[in-house]
Amino acid sequence: MVAGETRSAGGAARAVTRTLSEDPLGGTVRRTVLPSGLRVLTEAIPAMRSVSFGVWVAVGSRDETGSQAGAAHFLEHLLFKGTHKRTALDISAEIEAVGGETNAFTTKEYTCYYARVLDEDLPLAIDVMCDLVADSVLDAADVETERGVILEEIAMHDDEPGDEVHDLFARAVYGDHPLGRLISGTEETVTPMSRRQIQSFYRRRYTPPQIVVAAAGNLDHATVVKLVRAALRGTPLDTDPAAPAAYRPSTPVVRTKPATTLVEPKETEQAHLLLGCPAIDRTDERRFALGVLNNVLGGGMSSRLFQEIREQRGLAYSVYSYASQYADSGLFAVYAGCAPGKVDEVLELTRAELRRVAAEGITEAELARGKGMSKGSFVLGLEDTGSRMSRLAKGELLYGNLMPVDELLARVDAVTLDEVNTLAADLLGRPMSLAVVGPFDRSAFSV
Numbered sequence: 508m509v510a511g512e513t514r515s516a517g518g519a520a521r522a523v524t525r526t527l528s529e530d531p532l533g534g535t536v537r538r539t540v541l542p543s544g545l546r547v548l549t550e551a552i553p554a555m556r557s558v559s560f561g562v563w564v565a566v567g568s569r570d571e572t573g574s575q576a577g578a579a580h581f582l583e584h585l586l587f588k589g590t591h592k593r594t595a596l597d598i599s600a601e602i603e604a605v606g607g608e609t610n611a612f613t614t615k616e617y618t619c620y621y622a623r624v625l626d627e628d629l630p631l632a633i634d635v636m637c638d639l640v641a642d643s644v645l646d647a648a649d650v651e652t653e654r655g656v657i658l659e660e661i662a663m664h665d666d667e668p669g670d671e672v673h674d675l676f677a678r679a680v681y682g683d684h685p686l687g688r689l690i691s692g693t694e695e696t697v698t699p700m701s702r703r704q705i706q707s708f709y710r711r712r713y714t715p716p717q718i719v720v721a722a723a724g725n726l727d728h729a730t731v732v733k734l735v736r737a738a739l740r741g742t743p744l745d746t747d748p749a750a751p752a753a754y755r756p757s758t759p760v761v762r763t764k765p766a767t768t769l770v771e772p773k774e775t776e777q778a779h780l781l782l783g784c785p786a787i788d789r790t791d792e793r794r795f796a797l798g799v800l801n802n803v804l805g806g807g808m809s810s811r812l813f814q815e816i817r818e819q820r821g822l823a824y825s826v827y828s829y830a831s832q833y834a835d836s837g838l839f840a841v842y843a844g845c846a847p848g849k850v851d852e853v854l855e856l857t858r859a860e861l862r863r864v865a866a867e868g869i870t871e872a873e874l875a876r877g878k879g880m881s882k883g884s885f886v887l888g889l890e891d892t893g894s895r896m897s898r899l900a901k902g903e904l905l906y907g908n909l910m911p912v913d914e915l916l917a918r919v920d921a922v923t924l925d926e927v928n929t930l931a932a933d934l935l936g937r938p939m940s941l942a943v944v945g946p947f948d949r950s951a952f953s954v
Contacts, residue, residue: 521542522539522540522541522542522732522736523539523540524537524538524539524728524729524732525537525538525539527548527909528909528911534550534551534552534553534723535550535551535728536548536549536550536899536909537549537551537728538903538909539728539732540751541715541732541735541736542748542749543715543716543744543745543746543747543748543749544714544715544716544748544749544750544751544752545715545716545718545719545720545735545739545744545751546718546719546720546751546903547719547720547721547722547728547731547732547735548719548720548721548722548899548900548903548909549721549722549723549726549728549731549899550722550723550724550895550896550899551724551725551726551727551728552723552724552725552892552895553725554725555626555724555725555892556625556626556724556725557623557624557625557626557724557725557892558623558624558625558626558629558632558722558723558724558725558726558892559621559622559623559722559723559724559891559892559893559895559896560621560622560623560624560629560632560633560636560720560721560722560896561619561620561621561622561636561720561721561722561896561897561900562619562620562621562636562637562640562718562719562720563617563618563619563620563718563719563720563721563900563901563904564617564618564619564640564712564713564717564718565616565617565717565718565719565752565754565755565904566579566617566618566712566713566717567579567613567614567615567616567617567618567690568580568613568614568615568685568688568689568690568692569615569616569685569686569688569833570685570712571685571688571708573683573696574696574704575696575700575704575708576685576688576689576692576693576696577657577689577690577691577692577693577696577697577700578692578700578704578705578708579613579618579690579708579712580613580657580690580691580692581653581654581657581692581697581700581705582618582705582708582709583611583612583613583618583620584653584656584657585643585645585649585650585653585705586611586620586639586640586643587599587609587611587639588643588644588645588646588649588652588653589643589644589646589649590638590639590641590642590643590644591642591644592638592642593635593638593639595649598635598639601631601635602622602624602631602632602635605624605625605628605631606624606625607622607623607624607625607628607631607632608622608623608624609621609622609635609636613690614690615685615686615690615833616755616833616834616905617904617905619897619900620636620639620640621636621893621896622635622636623892623893626724626725626726629722629724629726629731629734630734633722633731633734633735633738634734634737634738637720637735637738637739637742637744638738638742640713640718640744641713641738641739641742641743641744642742642743643709645702645705645706645709647702650701650702650705654697654698654700657691657692657697658694658697658698660691661689661691661692661693661694661697664689664691668771668773668775668777668779668944668945669779669844671771671773671779671944672771672779672780672781672842672942672943672944673781673842673942674689675769675771675781675942675943675944676769676781676783676838676840676940676942677838678769678942679764679767679768679769679940679941679942680763680764680783680784680785680838680940681761681763681764681836682763682764684761684762686761686833686836710743713744714744714746714749715744715746715749716749716750716751716752717752718744719900719903719904720735721896721897721899721900721903722896722899723892723893723895723896723899724892724895724896753907754834754903754904754905754906754907755834755835755905756834756835759835760788760835760836761833761835761836763785763836764940765938766784766937766938766939766940767940767941768940768941768942768943768952769940769941769942769943770942770943770944770945770947770948770949770950770951770952771942771943771944771945772945772946772947772948772949773944773945773946774946775847775944775945775946777844777845777846777847777945778844778845778846778847778849778850778943778944778945778946778947779842779843779844779943779944779945780842780843780844780845780850780853780854780941780942780943780944780945781840781841781842781941781942781943782840782841782854782857782858782861782939782940782941783838783839783840783841783939783940784838784839784840784934784937784938784939784940785836785837785838785839785937786830786831786832786837786838786839786934787832787837787934788832788833788834788835788836788837789832789833789834789837789905789906790834790906791832791837793926793930794832795881795918795919795921795922796922796926796927796930797830797839797930797934798830798877798881798919799874799877799878799881799919799922799927800864800869800877800927800930800931800934801828801829801830801839801877802876802877802880802881803864803869803873803874803876803877803927804828804841804860804861804864805826805827805828805829805841806827806828806877806880807880809876810827810828811860811864812826812827812828812841812857812860813826813827815856815860816843816853816856816857820852820856822843822845822849822852822853822856823843823844823845823849823853824844824845825842825843825844826841826842826843826844826853827841827842828840828841828842829842834905839934841857841861843857847945847946847947850943850945850947854941854952858939861935861939862935864931864935865931865932865934865935865936866932868924868927868928868931868932869924869927869928869931871924874922874924874927877927878919878920878922881919882916882919882920885912885915885916885919886912886916889912
């Protein structure tokens with residue numbers, strides 16, 4: 508038995524609890540693996556008077572087949588529509604009656620259902636959230652109601668070109684791979700999706716080994732575990748013993764498309780463009796150097812792209828860069844929104860800056876600033892229970908471990924100028940894909 512590990516008494520299958528850290532910047536983090544394979548992680552922060560509680564499922568849009576596209580997101584909507592114990596009104600009213608809030612979101616690799624409440628109302632939040640995730644009815648009438656809601660959501664998304672261009676860029680890089688599809692699905696996939704398809708997806712994918720429960724705030728770990736076990740008793744998630752699922756493997760590497768240009772003609776007042784390329788996956792040791800590089804290029808108002816394109820030339824209101832990372836792939840891209848007549852100039856300036864950094868690298872002063880931005884944004888982001896709860900769940904689901912705050916800051920501090928410049932030469936020298944939404948013909952641009 509490892510230090511800090513305890514096992515519950517009784518029976519062959521036992522819950523195993525470990526203390527993962529006692530962080531001076533936060534509280535005590537503990538992890539319990541239930542016999543079913545479901546994991547419970549908590550961070551006790553006595554100074555808080557609230558608690559954030561989440562149920563995270565290692566299932567996202569990339570786990571769907573082509574005909575299922577949108578099923579994970581459809582299911583996220585439906586789980587709030589009622590269980591065998593509660594109606595949809597009961598679910599919302601019980602939490603709102605104590606001043607709490609609930610919500611959910613679906614990503615390409617996981618789905619999260621969460622509540623934030625006063626510490627004294629945590630038992631209620633656990634019971635409600637576990638109930639809706641474990642024992643939803645998925646009534647046929649609710650399926651039809653939510654189908655209409657989701658189709659309206661898809662239509663609304665199509666009316667937001669600043670959002671649409673990101674999906675267009677993902678398609679340019681990943682093509683027909685699930686990472687290139689819309690999380691919401693499309694009208695063509697959502698319209699014919701049956702209750703049976705969604706029910707099958709629910710019961711096959713939502714199993715205890717795929718689920719992590721996380722909570723942060725003024726709480727007691729043993730009490731949270733006890734309440735979770737009680738809430739799941741007798742539900743479809745009260746299953747035979749099993750081992751937790753391994754975190755999503757990073758192989759085989761996702762095959763991306765050759766650099767291409769996709770244009771979505773749309774009569775907009777502003778053009779929206781994304782220029783970028785495939786990058787590194789989330790476990791790549793260079794991810795800390797990429798964070799620094801991203802900050803220098805387009806991570807804030809002092810970044811090179813912001814200064815060059817907005818501050819000095821006034822060509823765009825919004826310009827930034829970002830990196831997205833998945834288990835087996837990643838993206839790096841630069842976004843800009845500008846007047847249609849300025850797109851060529853913005854593109855040329857962006858490409859020139861990327862070429863310059865690829866060839867010459869960044870400076871020592873920029874390295875220091877990029878590190879400071881990475882460390883500051885991380886630590887400042889931990890000042891509420893919701894972000895701390897998310898950190899616990901993502902560490903467990905996406906990495907299989909929770910990196911202590913001090914270690915993460917040390918990893919950023921250890922990034923060298925040579926590491927950043929070597930990465931810049933590799934990444935920014937790659938052929939770039941381009942996505943544009945605006946009043947242009949499909950053949951208006953070339954890579």
